[in-house]
Amino acid sequence: MSTLPFDLDDPLLAAAAWSRIAEPGDEVAGALVAHLGAPGALRWLVDQERAVLLESPLPAGSVSAQRALAAGVARWSPRLDGLDPRRELAVLERTGGTVLLPGDDRWPHRLADLGAAAPFALWVRGQPDLGAACRRSVAVVGARASTSYGEHVTAQLVAGLVDRGFTVVSGGAYGIDAVAHRAALVNGGPTVAVMAGGVDRFYPQGNHELLRRVAETGTVVAEVPPGSTPFKQRFLARNRVIAAMTAATVVVEAAWRSGALSTARRAADLLRPVGAVPGPVTSMASGGCHGLLRDGVATCVTDAAEAAELAGTVGRDAAPERAADAADAADVTDGLGDAERAVLDALPARTGTDVSALCRIAGRSLPEVLGALGLLESRGLVRSDGTQWRRVVAAVAGRVRG
Amino acid sequence: MSTLPFDLDDPLLAAAAWSRIAEPGDEVAGALVAHLGAPGALRWLVDQERAVLLESPLPAGSVSAQRALAAGVARWSPRLDGLDPRRELAVLERTGGTVLLPGDDRWPHRLADLGAAAPFALWVRGQPDLGAACRRSVAVVGARASTSYGEHVTAQLVAGLVDRGFTVVSGGAYGIDAVAHRAALVNGGPTVAVMAGGVDRFYPQGNHELLRRVAETGTVVAEVPPGSTPFKQRFLARNRVIAAMTAATVVVEAAWRSGALSTARRAADLLRPVGAVPGPVTSMASGGCHGLLRDGVATCVTDAAEAAELAGTVGRDAAPERAADAADAADVTDGLGDAERAVLDALPARTGTDVSALCRIAGRSLPEVLGALGLLESRGLVRSDGTQWRRVVAAVAGRVRG
Numbered sequence: 060m061s062t063l064p065f066d067l068d069d070p071l072l073a074a075a076a077w078s079r080i081a082e083p084g085d086e087v088a089g090a091l092v093a094h095l096g097a098p099g100a101l102r103w104l105v106d107q108e109r110a111v112l113l114e115s116p117l118p119a120g121s122v123s124a125q126r127a128l129a130a131g132v133a134r135w136s137p138r139l140d141g142l143d144p145r146r147e148l149a150v151l152e153r154t155g156g157t158v159l160l161p162g163d164d165r166w167p168h169r170l171a172d173l174g175a176a177a178p179f180a181l182w183v184r185g186q187p188d189l190g191a192a193c194r195r196s197v198a199v200v201g202a203r204a205s206t207s208y209g210e211h212v213t214a215q216l217v218a219g220l221v222d223r224g225f226t227v228v229s230g231g232a233y234g235i236d237a238v239a240h241r242a243a244l245v246n247g248g249p250t251v252a253v254m255a256g257g258v259d260r261f262y263p264q265g266n267h268e269l270l271r272r273v274a275e276t277g278t279v280v281a282e283v284p285p286g287s288t289p290f291k292q293r294f295l296a297r298n299r300v301i302a303a304m305t306a307a308t309v310v311v312e313a314a315w316r317s318g319a320l321s322t323a324r325r326a327a328d329l330l331r332p333v334g335a336v337p338g339p340v341t342s343m344a345s346g347g348c349h350g351l352l353r354d355g356v357a358t359c360v361t362d363a364a365e366a367a368e369l370a371g372t373v374g375r376d377a378a379p380e381r382a383a384d385a386a387d388a389a390d391v392t393d394g395l396g397d398a399e400r401a402v403l404d405a406l407p408a409r410t411g412t413d414v415s416a417l418c419r420i421a422g423r424s425l426p427e428v429l430g431a432l433g434l435l436e437s438r439g440l441v442r443s444d445g446t447q448w449r450r451v452v453a454a455v456a457g458r459v460r461g
Numbered sequence: 462m463s464t465l466p467f468d469l470d471d472p473l474l475a476a477a478a479w480s481r482i483a484e485p486g487d488e489v490a491g492a493l494v495a496h497l498g499a500p501g502a503l504r505w506l507v508d509q510e511r512a513v514l515l516e517s518p519l520p521a522g523s524v525s526a527q528r529a530l531a532a533g534v535a536r537w538s539p540r541l542d543g544l545d546p547r548r549e550l551a552v553l554e555r556t557g558g559t560v561l562l563p564g565d566d567r568w569p570h571r572l573a574d575l576g577a578a579a580p581f582a583l584w585v586r587g588q589p590d591l592g593a594a595c596r597r598s599v600a601v602v603g604a605r606a607s608t609s610y611g612e613h614v615t616a617q618l619v620a621g622l623v624d625r626g627f628t629v630v631s632g633g634a635y636g637i638d639a640v641a642h643r644a645a646l647v648n649g650g651p652t653v654a655v656m657a658g659g660v661d662r663f664y665p666q667g668n669h670e671l672l673r674r675v676a677e678t679g680t681v682v683a684e685v686p687p688g689s690t691p692f693k694q695r696f697l698a699r700n701r702v703i704a705a706m707t708a709a710t711v712v713v714e715a716a717w718r719s720g721a722l723s724t725a726r727r728a729a730d731l732l733r734p735v736g737a738v739p740g741p742v743t744s745m746a747s748g749g750c751h752g753l754l755r756d757g758v759a760t761c762v763t764d765a766a767e768a769a770e771l772a773g774t775v776g777r778d779a780a781p782e783r784a785a786d787a788a789d790a791a792d793v794t795d796g797l798g799d800a801e802r803a804v805l806d807a808l809p810a811r812t813g814t815d816v817s818a819l820c821r822i823a824g825r826s827l828p829e830v831l832g833a834l835g836l837l838e839s840r841g842l843v844r845s846d847g848t849q850w851r852r853v854v855a856a857v858a859g860r861v862r863g
Contacts, residue, residue, distance in 0.1 A: 080824075081824065085824075133826030135824075208743070212742055290806035338739065339740055340738055401694055415539065419540050424536050424539075425535070427535075
């Protein structure tokens with residue numbers, strides 16, 4: 060063969076063709092396309108197939124680059140057979156979808172960090188401006204075999220992220236992914252599902268209705284063209300897109316071999332912040348999260364504020380200090396100095412005591428004890444009948460916290 | 462006063478006296494005793510109380526050291542009144558206890574890391590050789606308001622630590638501490654309870670029976686003499702002893718203001734490994750543990766092997782890699798290369814396919830596909846009727862892990 064039935068110089072058709080010829084993340088193809096452009100790379104490949112000898116079109120033509128290129132041609136050529144991206148574009152068109160190319164304003168700019176492994180094109184259904192959607196975004200991913208704990212936490216986390224104006228990106232899988240998308244929809248927030256196969260067919264089948272709703276208000280996107288099967292390798296490749304297009308990745312539940320861990324590790328490789336939500340150590344479903352924490356890959360994330368802090372702008376999205384939490388009942392001894400605390404502790408609960416005994420019991424000097432008593436009295440924590448000092452009963456709270 | 466009724470030059474009596482005169486962790490007293498010895502420091506203090514002018518016995522007699530010393534004398538002097546450590550030693554003797562001094566072979570040598578804040582003496586009930594007991598030891602501490610989750614995890618953790626020959630050290634408090642001691646006893650392991658008050662009275666009252674049992678086979682110890690009340694400050698000071706005498710500290714459950722966090726922070730200050738056991742983020746009782754993980758103070762610990770790794774000897778106590786866990790079912794694709802995986806994924810489940818179609822679907826060259834098919838066939842994962850290749854059914858497992 061090697062006479063292709065479409066215009067090889069059309070940048071859209073050429074990029075669409077490359078997204079079919081090369082497997083996602085093929086860095087040799089990526090380098091070739093980056094160097095010659097999608098049309099030029101495609102024309103070169105067609106010519107190569109005709110020729111017997113290879114001549115590298117890449118500048119640093121080392122032997123290993125030559126070999127990689129020759130292996131690439133051997134890999135890509137079988138897919139030139141019957142290649143016609145117009146068919147796939149027509150399928151996409153029937154779903155009302157769009158193809159985004161790198162350089163498009165709507166292209167999520169963070170994908171550039173993937174370098175030669177970046178997608179050639181994005182096949183999009185729904186809201187096409189992924190650039191805007193991903194500006195403030197968090198990937199929320201996790202186990203397909205989620206527990207009700209993980210689902211509950213995901214729903215809370217996503218609700219809080221939507222509140223804070225984040226787009227929630229996930230993989231559309233069963234379990235945590237599905238809960239993340241659903242919670243975003245319920246809270247009226249934007250959500251993006253990144254597919255491992257073509258967007259013409261929502262996968263997995265059981266999430267069809269959910270993904271249809273995601274495509275209505277958010278986006279369903281894939282780097283492989285319609286008709287592509289979601290092979291295992293493509294799930295792993297898909298995970299790198301989720302990791303790369305978002306500002307941070309949070310893993311909610313993941314067993315030791317969960318695919319969500321690959322998303323986390325890809326994100327870490329890209330120096331993106333990674334969070335992991337801990338869970339009971341007795342739950343296998345949290346084992347992978349705990350592994351990420353142990354390995355130092357992930358920061359411990361327990362709520363939306365902490366997830367937002369990972370993904371957000373310093374200052375704007377800083378999580379509140381826990382000590383300031385309103386839920387945390389203030390201790391009567393807050394703001395007291397060491398001497399005041401010591402004197403308060405030393406005061407018996409029921410009987411009174413004089414100042415010199417207080418010095419002995421508290422292990423403080425006379426001036427310290429007198430000063431402390433003054434401050435404690437002004438706070439209403441102690442009282443005196445002239446010589447004997449005693450505690451005011453409410454002050455017992457906060458005592459003896461071992 | 463200032464004529465003490467006992468022999469100030471007796472090292473035991475003098476150290477016992479200092480453990481009563483100065484509050485735990487009083488670094489000025491510690492420096493003084495380190496410099497002059499307990500008898501010398503005591504004699505100096507008695508002389509000071511008589512004199513009006515202070516002359517520093519410490520070498521670097523800066524103004525601030527002078528001031529600290531003057532403040533110390535003011536703090537310590539009230540407790541010279543009626544001081545007689547022979548009474549406290551008699552009380553200890555009635556319980557069958559022992560006093561350990563620094564330098565004793567049975568003294569837990571790690572306490573030296575506390576420097577001037579190290580205890581003057583240890584008042585011990587039960588097995589007196591704390592040096593031996595703490596050689597291989599882990600502090601297991603946590604919230605008094607523990608949950609059944611935390612108690613379950615503590616029991617598992619301690620059982621595993623005892624198995625591995627570790628002494629379990631804790632604070633004898635309600636909740637996690639009590640479960641830690643109890644689990645050690647049940648598993649026939651050594652355990653040490655460090656008290657905030659005197660060892661003559663087991664505190665809290667509700668743990669009396671438990672602490673009595675700890676003293677039978679393990680050790681109950683305090684740095685304050687019998688008769689001392691467990692003031693709040695002394696709990697914090699006690700926590701530093703727990704942190705210092707053990708090889709590592711593990712916090713099982715701790716709310717945001719739990720005293721167990723102070724033990725963890727003290728341990729971290731001493732550059733001792735700190736572990737925190739995660740729990741459900743919905744549980745307040747794990748909030749403090751998650752905080753330690755977030756702040757990077759603690760390593761995530763999910764079982765005894767990981768706790769042992771923190772506290773143990775490199776090599777001997779390394780936790781097993783999770784991927785090698787027997788519980789983790791092996792995947793049929795384990796050990797396959799990328800090309801083999803891609804070809805296996807590309808093979809349809811029911812129908813057969815020929816080699817050239819496989820090249821196209823898998824995105825691999827002919828030699829790669831032929832090589833992969835050979836290896837897969839030798840593993841019994843694929844078979845062929847001559848031209849058509851198909852997967853062997855069991856090989857479906859492990860496919861599509863998103």
